Amino acid sequence: MIEVRHLSRHYGALKAVQDVSFSIDTGEIVGLLGHNGAGKTTIMKMLTGYLEPSAGTIRIDGLDIAEQRREAQRRIGYLPENCPLYPEMTVLDSLDYQASLLGLAPDRRPAAIRRAVERTELGAKATAAIGTLSRGYRQRVGVAQAILHEPRILILDEPTNGLDPAQIQHMRALVRELAREATLIISTHILQEVEAVCGRVLIMRGGQLALDSRLDAIGRRPRLVVTLDRDPDEALPALSALDGIGSAVLLDQDGTRHRFALETDDAQSAAPGVARAVCERGWSLHGLETERQDLEALFGAVTLERMEATHG
Numbered sequence: 001m002i003e004v005r006h007l008s009r010h011y012g013a014l015k016a017v018q019d020v021s022f023s024i025d026t027g028e029i030v031g032l033l034g035h036n037g038a039g040k041t042t043i044m045k046m047l048t049g050y051l052e053p054s055a056g057t058i059r060i061d062g063l064d065i066a067e068q069r070r071e072a073q074r075r076i077g078y079l080p081e082n083c084p085l086y087p088e089m090t091v092l093d094s095l096d097y098q099a100s101l102l103g104l105a106p107d108r109r110p111a112a113i114r115r116a117v118e119r120t121e122l123g124a125k126a127t128a129a130i131g132t133l134s135r136g137y138r139q140r141v142g143v144a145q146a147i148l149h150e151p152r153i154l155i156l157d158e159p160t161n162g163l164d165p166a167q168i169q170h171m172r173a174l175v176r177e178l179a180r181e182a183t184l185i186i187s188t189h190i191l192q193e194v195e196a197v198c199g200r201v202l203i204m205r206g207g208q209l210a211l212d213s214r215l216d217a218i219g220r221r222p223r224l225v226v227t228l229d230r231d232p233d234e235a236l237p238a239l240s241a242l243d244g245i246g247s248a249v250l251l252d253q254d255g256t257r258h259r260f261a262l263e264t265d266d267a268q269s270a271a272p273g274v275a276r277a278v279c280e281r282g283w284s285l286h287g288l289e290t291e292r293q294d295l296e297a298l299f300g301a302v303t304l305e306r307m308e309a310t311h312g
């Protein structure tokens, strides 16, 4: 179980992650999706205890990562982006070295290494020098390193980055296999990646969480999209407290106008109540529509920010 509350990270004036909250249950496979620079790696580094948040809390199985970092880290396996490996080491040496860094007792190492090699199907390359391996095999070594201590939570940053189509297929099969025993968070900027392996998606946009949805809900349940000239701080609590509304998130902003998406079981029936509540507060209603949450809309949420970034 991972609980993230009001997590922020600033680099000087740059707000790389802003007030992000989510919970992940045991056994879930969650895709963290967003364009380059959206804040995915920053979140992953904070989840793994390698980067301190500027604000907010992270709990791993109830352990506060700021206070019980070592203990929390023992439950996590991490494949960093462009996983650094020593090219002159063999696969086995590399795994043995990582096992020692993880603090595995020497008598437990051979069994742990054997199991990691089997699960990542690295047997044929076990004695090969890492520098001679294809990128796909090097990624598998990175994954083998991450699972040596049999963590219950696995965090994979761009696991298919730079792989060819056959290697991507293999990595996806490996991810599904790993998910039988661990909770998985996979960062990617590829929508198809999420569709292929994840049950749930978190979309980051400009450092903020723009969408948190189960994939099987996408394309089925329409949402209500309301446009108001109110700040999210004021509008979100009011909107999410309305009868029949499960949650409210900010979609985007154009000047002072903000578009909010409201999750509801029945968007058509909830619409009049939303319109009434907005008018009762004396707010201007600039738009109210039902929106089917299909994959295109999901993708739009991501690409919009890319356009904003491109156009400054």
Ligand SMILES: Nc1ncnc2c1ncn2[C@@H]1O[C@H](COP(=O)(O)OP(=O)(O)OP(=O)(O)O)[C@@H](O)[C@H]1O
Pocket: 011, 014, 016, 034, 035, 036, 037, 038, 039, 040, 041, 042, 043, 081, 189
């Ligand atoms: N150490 C750092 N110092 C300053 N700025 C940083 C640092 N690390 C990341 N950033 C900036 O923070 C923002 C978020 O970066 P981050 O790497 O978390 O994004 P990302 O979603 O993982 O992107 P990518 O898909 O390119 O890996 C970017 O604007 C990035 O330039």
